[in-house]
Amino acid sequence: NAGVTQTPKFRVLKTGQSMTLLCAQDMNHEYMYWYRQDPGMGLRLIHYSVGEGTTAKGEVPDGYNVSRLKKQNFLLGLESAAPSQTSVYFCASSYLDRASNGYTFGSGTRLTVV
Amino acid sequence: AQSVSQHNHHVILSEAASLELGCNYSYGGTVNLFWYVQYPGQHLQLLLKYFSGDPLVKGIKGFEAEFIKSKFSFNLRKPSVQWSDTAEYFCAVNSLGANNLFFGTGTRLTVIP
Numbered sequence: 001n002a003g004v005t006q007t008p009k010f011r012v013l014k015t016g017q018s019m020t021l022l023c024a025q026d027m028n029h030e031y032m033y034w035y036r037q038d039p040g041m042g043l044r045l046i047h048y049s050v051g052e053g054t055t056a057k058g059e060v061p062d063g064y065n066v067s068r069l070k071k072q073n074f075l076l077g078l079e080s081a082a083p084s085q086t087s088v089y090f091c092a093s094s095y096l097d098r099a100s101n102g103y104t105f106g107s108g109t110r111l112t113v114v
Numbered sequence: 115a116q117s118v119s120q121h122n123h124h125v126i127l128s129e130a131a132s133l134e135l136g137c138n139y140s141y142g143g144t145v146n147l148f149w150y151v152q153y154p155g156q157h158l159q160l161l162l163k164y165f166s167g168d169p170l171v172k173g174i175k176g177f178e179a180e181f182i183k184s185k186f187s188f189n190l191r192k193p194s195v196q197w198s199d200t201a202e203y204f205c206a207v208n209s210l211g212a213n214n215l216f217f218g219t220g221t222r223l224t225v226i227p
Binding site: 031033035040041042043044045048050056058090092102103105106107108 | 120123148156157158159160163204213214215217218219220
């Protein structure tokens with residue numbers, strides 16, 4: 001009963017490098033989300049997906065891209081990392097009815113860009 | 115635009131003290147309300163949620179929250195906190211028709227043994 005799994009858990013990047021964060025869920029959830037968590041700012045939505053093959057922008061999408069090629073996976077990409085992207089990234093998923101049932105969160109990825 | 119305000123940034127209590135964390139939201143329509151807890155080094159977990167009906171909802175670990183529509187508030191309460199309640203608490207709102215939750219900035223609770 002894995003729920004939502006994020007990989008990697010930690011990563012250090014140099015400015016300008018690229019990377020992809022993987023989120024996988026085994027609950028057959030339709031909706032998946034990527035948030036970033038920064039001190040004093042709570043969680044801010046980067047991108048989300050309401051189903052396989054669909055993605056949409058959240059509050060802070062700049063500098064990130066996403067893909068949802070398979071229902072169970074939601075990838076977050078950083079094409080050219082910047083120090084401002086140092087953060088903890090959380091993936092979440094929810095069942096059909098938008099977010100009204102609440103989310104199931106992954107354990108997070110701590111990213112440092114130097 | 116929706117927003118969620120948590121005015122208490124850091125609350126420090128002694129064990130057995132009572133807790134109330136404030137949460138106010140700005141949205142005039144139908145909302146679903148949530149409280150999440152994040153223990154140190156862990157991911158967010160659902161504490162309780164309100165959809166409709168009785169405005170006083172009970173969650174896990176003795177927590178409860180009251181929805182007061184006229185005040186746009188959903189405050190979290192616990193009569194007697196324990197050291198293990200030390201965590202960060204996030205209020206979140208989902209408005210009807212929205213695809214995601216809006217989170218507050220969080221309140222860090224420290225319980226002193």
